[in-house]
Amino acid sequence: MSPSPRPLPPELGGQFSVRRASDAGATRRRMRARDLTRPFRGVRRSVRFIEERGAATERDKKPYAEFRRKRQELIDDAHAYAMVMPPGAFFCGATAAVIGDSLPVKFPDALDVAVVAPQRAPRAKGVRGRKVAEHLVTIGQFEGLRLTSPASTWAMLGRDHDLRDLVAIGDALVQIPRDNFGLQHPEFARATIADLATELARGPRPPSTKKLHEALGLIRVGSSSVLETEFRLDAAAAGLPDPELDMEIHYDGTRLGISEFVYPRYRVVVEVEGDHHRTSRGQWNRDIEKYQAYVEAGWETIRLTSSHIRGREADALQRVAAALKRHGWVG
Template sequence: MPRLPEPLPDALGEAFSCADASAAGVSLKRLRALDLDIPFRGVRRRAGAGEAAATGPLAEDHAARQRVLDRARAYAQIMSGHAFYCGRTAAVLWGTGALPSGELEVGVVAPERAPRRRGIRGRQLAPTHVEVRTLGGLRLSSPASTWAMLGRDAGVRELVRIGDALVRVPRGDRGRRRPEARLCTVDELAEVVASGRRVGSAKLVKALSLVREGAMSPLETDFRLAVVGAGLPEPLLDREIRDGSGRLAGIADAVWPEYRVIAEVEGDHHRTSRSQWARDIEKHTAYVALGFEVVRLTSAHIRPTGSAAVALVRGALRRRGWSPPN
């Protein structure tokens, strides 16, 4: 029976540099043991660290972010003090739902030299084009400057999705808005666009004109873009619906108050969660009692083209008195 490797000092954590391990008395032989991964040269990580399965309506997004976070924490063990995560890597770490790339993007401010290493995409940035923050002990570009960096390789639709994620105001217990918890504001996005020319400036300007506060998921962003692109009136987003006594009936995804129409964009968890399903029935019954017509939409209505969602909303609006402009 093979001998188990010697325990590592707890002080090393889940990921650590070989230099720190050596200073803690860990031998080179121990660093070659099979219970350690080698994410980067000079770094070791305990095998299986950070692999808890994600659950919930955004499980895939959470799992993708966790994988990037694990790699970022590992590389941070040997990252220089003036470097920081930026671009798509930072967008993932901020929790925007951005798709990760195969490499970690690591930035420095000129005249520092960008790092060159396998698995790392180094970027040298102008001082006017980046602001650095700290998140969970990691240095990374600020939400607004991260968004602007994506103008180089992201399309307008993805920039709008990520922009919506950055400016949305989270809701806490009982639906209370928490503006202090949002990542940035539309004004902050506008400031970085105006901070100087950069690759992708035209796309950033166009995307900025389409970013809205209140879209609570990429699916909701896609729905809004489809509706507006089809010439329908733009809805109000994330709106509290109250009865005559001020009691909260629910928080609607999209509302056309003039026409008393509500659209609800329902992810898969609305179907699989019994408690969510029960809340939806209660909420939609209350909306109808208040005189609203409710259009319930799934991803099949919205993606890939949004034409089915547009047709359903157009029909509801026309029944309620809207007519398209000549």
């Protein structure tokens, strides 16, 4: 049996650069031990670190646990690469979108890393390099990582995303969060529509300039999921009346609930329900109470799931149009 590797200096933590380890007294041979992995050239990550991360995510049974697990893995990779990344480099694209803003983009299969021209884009295994003009990017920080600001991230995603994706991403950025009491907190919004407009005013971004401007005109405050954005865009294209978004419903001075799409003139509410409405017992019970209160106050509620909006036999628009017509809308 091989002897156990000599313990590493505790100040190195779970992942570290080879140079820092050498400065702390670790030998080259120690850097080749089996209890260390190599996420990037010049970086080591301990197997124990990986196991502890895995155990922590296994304990997470709340909705969207898989997203949080994958996001944490991406953050760990970004911290690892940051130890050896070129001076002045920063994370961008889908990497910045997931790490900094938890935006609805496909998880990147490599770290998106950019530099300002005329620097050369970084090249390394597990890294997708990019070079950008200085006047077209603003840089911020997240947990000590340099990455594009929310508005710059959105604009840079224009190259690789279609119009509907850009609207959904923009909707997510400008959404005004609510706390557990349902109170809005504009100060916690990651960006405003004005921020996105200011970003586009920095200059053209061929070949996505036109697409970005078109997306900007379609972004709205109040859509809190991709499904909601998809339904909103489809409803507008079909000629349905414009709804109020993320609206509070009151009756006799009491707030009955907050709903995604509300047609006040027709007393119709549309709820777009993700899977957590089904899997969370607390959410399920709250929904039942809210919808009963809506009925008693004279509102009709149309509940939609992903199969109604994007399924093979999607009929969300027909369902909502029929409800509106029952309440006096002439389509």
